[in-house]
Amino acid sequence: MLDPRTYRGKVYTVLRYLLSLYILVGVVVRVFNEGGSRSGKTFCTFDFLVDICMQGDRAWNIYVFRSTLQDCKEYSLADFKKKLILRGDYDPDCLTGENVRPDYRIGKSVIHFRGLDKMDRKEGYDCDIVYFNEMLDDISQSQFENITMRCTTMIIGDWNPKYTQHWAFDMEGQPDTFFTHTTYRDNPFCPLAVRRRIESYEPTPDNDAAGTSDPYRWNVYGLGMRAAQEGLIYPNINWIDSFPADLEHVILGLDFGFTKDPTALVRTAVRGSDLYAEKLLYSPIDDPEILYQAVKPFFTKKTYCFADSADKYASNPEGMINSLVARGLPVMKVNKYHGSLVDGIYLVKNFRLNFVRSRELQNEVNAYVWDSVNGIQLLKPKDGNDHLLDAIRYDVMSEHKNFLTT
Structure with missing residues (x-):
């Protein structure tokens, strides 16, 4: 029986390995986690950030960004708190500015949660690690570049691949840049009801007969494959x-x-x-x-x-x-x-x-x-x-x- 307090997933393992490898040479490494719904990529990233902060060997300055502050609070911060609660590590006294500028302190380290719509400085902030949660959602290349130029150690991004073309995809294959791929099958804690819902999108004869098959949703949220967005006005x-x-x-x-x-x-x-x-x-x-x-x-x-x-x-x-x-x-x-x-x-x-x-x-x-x-x-x-x-x-x-x- 797997224990959510101690379990660490595929993306976590990659992040720990690359950090240990690149921190020795002083090069900023970029890791982009692409995958389907409920693949565990966000929880893995938060496990990684929390664990390196809890080591206590240095004071980490970390920024978590989403396209808007509202989304950052409702989704990114909520997932962060949920993960810490599952681990048994959440301390409400460590969270400050929850309704305005949320910061969570772990020892000497601090994790900031911010929205790009409320950025008070165009070029971003000095930081060790920056994490773009759902990076394909209204985050421009100029915003990405302005923020990451002040990052000293690691750049992380994740997304559901709901497009076939995006500026983020152009970074694949560049030096010191790594892409991971995960699906719901990589998450042993994915609830059975959610798993069944995701699998109902697969275009099988049974799902076709039930009226639940959806090739776009199956490719993006099930298989974690890049596909064109639903309702495109100019699909061809x-x-x-x-x-x-x-x-x-x-x-x-x-x-x-x-x-x-x-x-x-x-x-x-x-x-x-x-x-x-x-x-x-x-x-x-x-x-x-x-x-x-x-x-x-x-x-x-x-x-x-x-x-x-x-x-x-x-x-x-x-x-x-x-x-x-x-x-x-x-x-x-x-x-x-x-x-x-x-x-x-x-x-x-x-x-x-x-x-x-x-x-x-x-x-x-x-x-x-x-x-x-x-x-x-x-x-x-x-x-x-x-x-x-x-x-x-x-x-x-x-x-x-x-x-x-x-």
């Missing part, structure tokens, strides 16, 4: 390496971002039933002159641009669109109306989509899903990271729709 993208040089009637699409969201510029063209698109610019720009200097190189004598009509400075003579026009660039407002968002999406979906591969565009496509309430899909996209896709839609709504054949 042909990713290409470069924008064809022989395309005619190339136009630009522009979606404004100011301080937090990026300004997204794309170029698009149509050939037959194929729509081609490429990211050109992806960065917050809050100044009309800076925007002009950034987009000007992409204009030719034949190029014009359709831009977001939601201009932050529309009432100002130096508004974004007005300023670009005043500086000689042919930029026009896209015509928006009630229902134009969904209409535009379906116009885009009428084309075969050929997008030039970029991390930003791949991340947007992977996260662009139909919204839902209580499992019922709604006819509107979920708000989120869609700046490049919006810019592509502006071009299709304004110009490329004229090339669709009926």
